[in-house]
Amino acid sequence: MTDTSDPDGESAGPDAGDADGDTKAGSGEPVVDAAEVEHVAELARVRLAEEETETFADQFAEILEYFEALDEVPDLDREEELVNVMRADEVEAGLAQEEALANAAETEDGFFKGPKVS
Amino acid sequence: MSTRTASEERAVVIGLEVHVQLETDTKVFCGCSTEPADDEEPNTRTCPTCLGLPGALPVLNEAAVEAAVKIGKALDADIPETTTFHRKNYYYPDLPKNFQLTQYDAPICADGELEVSVDGERRTIGITRAHLEEDPGSIQHAGGSIESATHTLVNYNRAGTPLMEVVTEPDFRSPAETRAFLAKLEEVLEYLGVFDATRDGSLRVDANVSLVDADEVTEDGSVPEAVLADANRAEVKNISSHKGAEKALAYEITRQRNVLRRGREIEQETRHWDEGRGVTVSMRSKEAEKDYRYFREADLPALEVSDWKDRIPIPELPDARRERFRTEYGLDDEAASKLTSTKEVADFFEDVAGEYDPELAATWVADNLLGELNYREMEITDVTDRLDEFTRLVELVDAGELTVKNAEEVVLREMLDEGEDPESVIEREGLGKAESDEVETAVEAAIEENPDAVADYHDGDEGAINFLVGQVMQATGGSADPGQVNGLLRERLDG
Numbered sequence: 001m002t003d004t005s006d007p008d009g010e011s012a013g014p015d016a017g018d019a020d021g022d023t024k025a026g027s028g029e030p031v032v033d034a035a036e037v038e039h040v041a042e043l044a045r046v047r048l049a050e051e052e053t054e055t056f057a058d059q060f061a062e063i064l065e066y067f068e069a070l071d072e073v074p075d076l077d078r079e080e081e082l083v084n085v086m087r088a089d090e091v092e093a094g095l096a097q098e099e100a101l102a103n104a105a106e107t108e109d110g111f112f113k114g115p116k117v118s
Numbered sequence: 119m120s121t122r123t124a125s126e127e128r129a130v131v132i133g134l135e136v137h138v139q140l141e142t143d144t145k146v147f148c149g150c151s152t153e154p155a156d157d158e159e160p161n162t163r164t165c166p167t168c169l170g171l172p173g174a175l176p177v178l179n180e181a182a183v184e185a186a187v188k189i190g191k192a193l194d195a196d197i198p199e200t201t202t203f204h205r206k207n208y209y210y211p212d213l214p215k216n217f218q219l220t221q222y223d224a225p226i227c228a229d230g231e232l233e234v235s236v237d238g239e240r241r242t243i244g245i246t247r248a249h250l251e252e253d254p255g256s257i258q259h260a261g262g263s264i265e266s267a268t269h270t271l272v273n274y275n276r277a278g279t280p281l282m283e284v285v286t287e288p289d290f291r292s293p294a295e296t297r298a299f300l301a302k303l304e305e306v307l308e309y310l311g312v313f314d315a316t317r318d319g320s321l322r323v324d325a326n327v328s329l330v331d332a333d334e335v336t337e338d339g340s341v342p343e344a345v346l347a348d349a350n351r352a353e354v355k356n357i358s359s360h361k362g363a364e365k366a367l368a369y370e371i372t373r374q375r376n377v378l379r380r381g382r383e384i385e386q387e388t389r390h391w392d393e394g395r396g397v398t399v400s401m402r403s404k405e406a407e408k409d410y411r412y413f414r415e416a417d418l419p420a421l422e423v424s425d426w427k428d429r430i431p432i433p434e435l436p437d438a439r440r441e442r443f444r445t446e447y448g449l450d451d452e453a454a455s456k457l458t459s460t461k462e463v464a465d466f467f468e469d470v471a472g473e474y475d476p477e478l479a480a481t482w483v484a485d486n487l488l489g490e491l492n493y494r495e496m497e498i499t500d501v502t503d504r505l506d507e508f509t510r511l512v513e514l515v516d517a518g519e520l521t522v523k524n525a526e527e528v529v530l531r532e533m534l535d536e537g538e539d540p541e542s543v544i545e546r547e548g549l550g551k552a553e554s555d556e557v558e559t560a561v562e563a564a565i566e567e568n569p570d571a572v573a574d575y576h577d578g579d580e581g582a583i584n585f586l587v588g589q590v591m592q593a594t595g596g597s598a599d600p601g602q603v604n605g606l607l608r609e610r611l612d613g
């Protein structure tokens with residue numbers, strides 16, 4: 001399955017280099033409510049009980065607060081960003097099939113084997 | 119809420135997202151080969167990077183960037199000063215990292231166009247953007263259909279293959295236009311040498327389809343954005359050829375018209391084109407819920423390659439070449455189109471035309487070779503390594519050592535059917551032109567044995583000469599040159 005981006009939403013995308021804007025960085029009060037936790041859990045295919053949702057909402061809020069410490073970091077001179085780091089189009093030795101599958105919990109006929117998905 | 123009635127006329131609006139596989143030796147972010155694995159053995163084209171193992175870092179393949187710049191040039195697109203990569207997060211086993219490396223707000227190509235011809239009408243299709251990304255791996259729903267499967271088997275050989283996603287403006291007004299566009303895009307990409315249409319899965323298309331009030335379509339054929347935003351659209355996935363696109367979209371448009379005719383609303387949803395059954399099927403709406411939480415890929419520095427546009431040359435593109443063939447070789451539209459249908463055909467024609475008469479070359483390549491290949495459902499790419507044999511065949515005809523008729527009807531066909539070279543077909547079939555004394559003997563005999571025809575000729579009956587030529591041809595088993603025979607007969611009869 002090849003999922004594709006939604007071109008409509010992209011013209012108004014975030015500034016390059018800006019991280020995910022959901023945490024409202026700098027507002028001081030990142031709000032994480034139960035609905036947001038459920039949404040994130042859904043995207044990550046994690047099933048949460050109702051009381052867990054509440055617990056996680058509190059914990060998320062707490063964790064995000066830690067990031068506010070970054071607001072205190074003074075502006076520093078930094079190295080210039082790298083650009084145009086590329087490699088030549090030359091084949092390099094990869095992994096043998098057994099090596100590739102070595103960490104898999106289950107395999108079948110050279111494939112990684114997992115639970116059904118749809 | 120819509121208050122439209124079923125009787126109102128509706129116009130079709132289609133936009134495409136086309137994924138093409140770039141022809142590089144290695145994957146886009148690692149050095150794994152993109153060649154199909156031996157015996158299609160799964161998971162034999164992987165490394166820590168494309169398996170998403172901890173600590174592995176992606177490094178961009180320069181050849182993929184060059185290909186993207188070439189595509190940008192061919193589509194008359196901008197290559198921005200800076201272009202960056204993002205992670206597109208979604209949770210599915212075809213992605214070992216749980217995200218796909220792609221481009222988001224700074225794609226490598228923006229704002230281009232491609233001109234296509236549909237039923238003789240020129241149409242310019244806007245290209246919103248084109249960006250580089252990695253292909254996911256392949257998954258099999260094992261033990262049943264996608265619904266009844268018991269487990270999933272995953273093969274990451276494809277994972278990390280370089281793709282270019284070309285996103286068009288919603289400029290298409292019919293399925294036929296999308297087909298023409300895709301054929302043209304493939305043609306251009308093959309000319310650029312960045313794409314191989316014969317590779318399995320090298321072209322994949324998603325199409326956004328909606329119906330709007332025909333009255334809303336403006337004079338120049340465009341549809342106001344507000345109208346488009348208002349129209350519910352279906353995204354049709356899993357289209358894998360230009361013919362498939364036309365079929366899938368024709369089906370989807372009929373389906374949407376029928377829904378509206380029954381007084382219902384079109385649902386905004388993702389649908390799957392089932393090629394075998396010839397229908398589009400709704401994917402559960404949950405899947406369509408998109409929240410990819412894009413963020414900048416910190417492991418891939420930005421690209422600044424806008425000046426590559428001047429540095430990287432691209433070959434003459436099909437439209438320009440077609441025009442040149444018309445003027446330089448004096449070909450008509452049909453021959454020029456046929457001879458530029460692929461870069462291989464055009465290159466071969468120019469090779470032959472450089473050595474022999476261009477008109478002869480055009481007939482041989484466009485009519486005889488392509489015609490016979492087409493009849494056998496073959497392409498010129500199926501005989502790439504035998505093109506010198508066809509050149510020798512043209513040479514034999516040009517030198518008068520083989521009749522046109524024998525070359526076309528016997529030698530060429532045997533070459534294609536039996537895989538023989540022209541010389542062995544000629545020898546086996548005894549088609550070498552008759553020795554000249556054999557022809558002379560046959561001419562003498564025809565004159566001696568047919569006094570009535572000779573008398574008719576002397577009485578001014580031009581048809582009589584044809585009869586005599588026929589006699590000579592018969593006597594020589596068709597190996598004589600009719601023009602030469604005609605000359606010899608006249609010489610004898612008039613002398």
Ligand SMILES: [Zn+2]
Binds near residue numbers: 150
């Ligand atoms: Zn790899």
